[in-house]
Amino acid sequence: MAQDETGTDVVISPTGWVAEQARLYEESGGTEGTTIPGPMSAPCLLLDYQGRNSGKWRRTVLIYDRDGDDYLIVASKGGADQHPEWYLNLEANPDVRLRVETERFAARAETLSPEEKARVWPHLVEIFPPYADYQKKTERDIPVVRLTRIKG
Numbered sequence: 001m002a003q004d005e006t007g008t009d010v011v012i013s014p015t016g017w018v019a020e021q022a023r024l025y026e027e028s029g030g031t032e033g034t035t036i037p038g039p040m041s042a043p044c045l046l047l048d049y050q051g052r053n054s055g056k057w058r059r060t061v062l063i064y065d066r067d068g069d070d071y072l073i074v075a076s077k078g079g080a081d082q083h084p085e086w087y088l089n090l091e092a093n094p095d096v097r098l099r100v101e102t103e104r105f106a107a108r109a110e111t112l113s114p115e116e117k118a119r120v121w122p123h124l125v126e127i128f129p130p131y132a133d134y135q136k137k138t139e140r141d142i143p144v145v146r147l148t149r150i151k152g
Helices: 016-027 085-092 114-127 130-137
Strands: 009-012 044-050 057-063 065-067 070-074 095-100 103-111 144-149
Touching: 009 016, 016 044, 016 057, 044 070, 044 085, 057 070, 057 085, 065 114, 070 114, 114 130, 114 144
Parallel strands: 009 057
Antiparallel strands: 044 057, 044 095, 065 070, 070 144, 095 103, 103 144
């Protein structure tokens, strides 16, 4: 369990490497842990979202891309046939909090339309090539989510 900048308890992902990276990212104030471990070095952000059943705030680490001022994340779950839990939670409650490097801010999540996804997908695959294989592994259409900063 961790706390965000407001003192709210946040449950960190139970996946070992994700939990470790989330702790490093947050405890360093966004100066460490900002890329995925390994040779690909894709940029990562921290996503805090509210559980659709529990109402608890949860945190995970996700690869991202930019689209103008917005951030894009991919609900790939490694090409599994079901959506990741974080994505199901965003569908239920699209108001989230992000840490992108040293900056923390509120954002709103929205799943891209098929046309928008087609436009951004090639660059997402360029940033993280396994996405192409993940899509081939599953019959589900892997969603891409736009995170738009909430002004104010």
